[in-house]
Amino acid sequence: MADQEFQKPTGTQDIFDKKQRYFNKIYEVSRDIAYQYNFETIETPIMEKEALFKRSVGESTDIVQKEMYVFETKGGDRLALRPEGTAPIVRSYIENDFYKKPQPVKFYYCGPFFRYERPQKGRYRQFHQFGLEVLGKDSPALDSQLIRAFYQTFEELGLEVTFKVNSLGDDSCRPDYKEQLKESLEPDLEDLCKNCQERFENNPLRILDCKNEECQEITENVPQIVDHLCKSCKKKFKSVLELLDEMEIPYELDPFLVRGLDYYTNTVFEIFAGKGPALGGGGRYDKLVELLGGRETPACGGAVGVERTVDAMREADIDVTEKRKKVFLAQLGNSAKKKAFELFEDFRKEGIPVYESMGRDSLKSQMARADKLGAEYTLILGRQECIKGQIIIREMKSGKQETVPLDKVVKKIKKKI
Ligand SMILES: [Zn+2]
Ligand SMILES: [Zn+2]
Numbered sequence: 472m473a474d475q476e477f478q479k480p481t482g483t484q485d486i487f488d489k490k491q492r493y494f495n496k497i498y499e500v501s502r503d504i505a506y507q508y509n510f511e512t513i514e515t516p517i518m519e520k521e522a523l524f525k526r527s528v529g530e531s532t533d534i535v536q537k538e539m540y541v542f543e544t545k546g547g548d549r550l551a552l553r554p555e556g557t558a559p560i561v562r563s564y565i566e567n568d569f570y571k572k573p574q575p576v577k578f579y580y581c582g583p584f585f586r587y588e589r590p591q592k593g594r595y596r597q598f599h600q601f602g603l604e605v606l607g608k609d610s611p612a613l614d615s616q617l618i619r620a621f622y623q624t625f626e627e628l629g630l631e632v633t634f635k636v637n638s639l640g641d642d643s644c645r646p647d648y649k650e651q652l653k654e655s656l657e658p659d660l661e662d663l664c665k666n667c668q669e670r671f672e673n674n675p676l677r678i679l680d681c682k683n684e685e686c687q688e689i690t691e692n693v694p695q696i697v698d699h700l701c702k703s704c705k706k707k708f709k710s711v712l713e714l715l716d717e718m719e720i721p722y723e724l725d726p727f728l729v730r731g732l733d734y735y736t737n738t739v740f741e742i743f744a745g746k747g748p749a750l751g752g753g754g755r756y757d758k759l760v761e762l763l764g765g766r767e768t769p770a771c772g773g774a775v776g777v778e779r780t781v782d783a784m785r786e787a788d789i790d791v792t793e794k795r796k797k798v799f800l801a802q803l804g805n806s807a808k809k810k811a812f813e814l815f816e817d818f819r820k821e822g823i824p825v826y827e828s829m830g831r832d833s834l835k836s837q838m839a840r841a842d843k844l845g846a847e848y849t850l851i852l853g854r855q856e857c858i859k860g861q862i863i864i865r866e867m868k869s870g871k872q873e874t875v876p877l878d879k880v881v882k883k884i885k886k887k888i
Contacts, residue, residue, distance in 0.1 A: 801850065
């Protein structure tokens with residue numbers, strides 16, 4: 472145990488071994504799929520000005536009020552460790568004049584995010600996400616394609632997911648709906664939980680996704696926003712759903728899905744695998760670029776929690792261990808060692824990872840190492856073989872050996888694994 476003083480901070484983790492393989496797999500697959508859907512990778516700083524999130528995420532949200540890591544620099548700037556990925560990308564879109572490029576501009580990102588939350592299973596203060604953002608064009612086709620890109624990512628990871636979708640309307644229909652919602656909630660205001668009583672004035676939509684049972688009972692029969700969309704919002708939402716049907720993406724309508732953040736308009740969605748918590752979600756945010764000082768720019772995007780995806784993959788028994796048989800390269804004597812270095816490179820160039828222990832000299836200790844690694848084949852290059860230009864392939868389980876010409880061994884092994 473490390474000295475208490477130097478242990479990692481609460482809510483953080485060292486990611487290695489099996490967990491690292493899951494992380495790698497998720498990053499690899501999400502990056503590949505993003506690439507296939509023409510998203511370009513972007514990296515933004517891990518810290519941003521505090522004001523960016525105050526404005527975008529909203530002053531009244533838990534994220535800004537309770538969960539953000541904020542600090543003052545020596546120069547007096549107030550910075551925050553990024554609690555989410557969309558605002559930094561919108562900031563970057565504005566700051567780098569991305570509106571001058573052909574629209575839409577599509578971004579992929581992945582990496583760590585930070586929220587000071589009560590630590591619990593599967594929830595970290597430094598957590599990881601990958602996300603997709605599409606800026607500069609408004610079309611139901613883009614909403615659907617975004618959902619599809621997430622769907623394909625999970626399919627490639629071996630996870631069966633379903634989507635919950637809803638529409639939150641826009642400036643021309645949402646304010647009316649908010650009033651109707653408040654009217655309908657007013658008689659029960661006293662019975663709502665404390666949080667919801669606060670939400671009633673500044674963010675009544677959020678009452679709809681309160682996890683409190685009493686609140687849920689009260690909201691059961693309130694008017695639903697999908698019934699109060701204006702003509703254009705209704706039309707957009709219908710197109711999104713039709714396209715999802717067309718693409719055979721499993722989804723259900725969820726009138727209580729409002730997402731936590733104020734800036735969403737029209738389509739919102741969340742992603743689920745089985746009974747677990749949402750793996751991710753997103754939606755359209757047509758007002759955000761303007762809110763952050765840019766010109767009017769429609770946009771949509773979403774993000775997925777890597778830790779939650781790992782949990783879901785484990786739950787579904789999805790194995791990410793290397794299936795390929797292991798090969799170990801053993802050498803004996805100086806000239807053999809030199810040859811072994813060359814041979815190692817030959818394998819590497821063919822994309823075949825070979826284990827070795829060049830630091831060891833005795834054959835016995837190298838064989839023990841091969842055993843311990845669980846190698847299926849060990850290649851033995853001794854003095855005799857070196858002179859004859861040959862090498863021994865030993866099948867570890869049976870102990871069967873064959874001697875083959877050195878220049879044929881890569882090909883031979885390639886066939887065996
Ligand atoms: Zn509540
Ligand atoms: Zn509308």
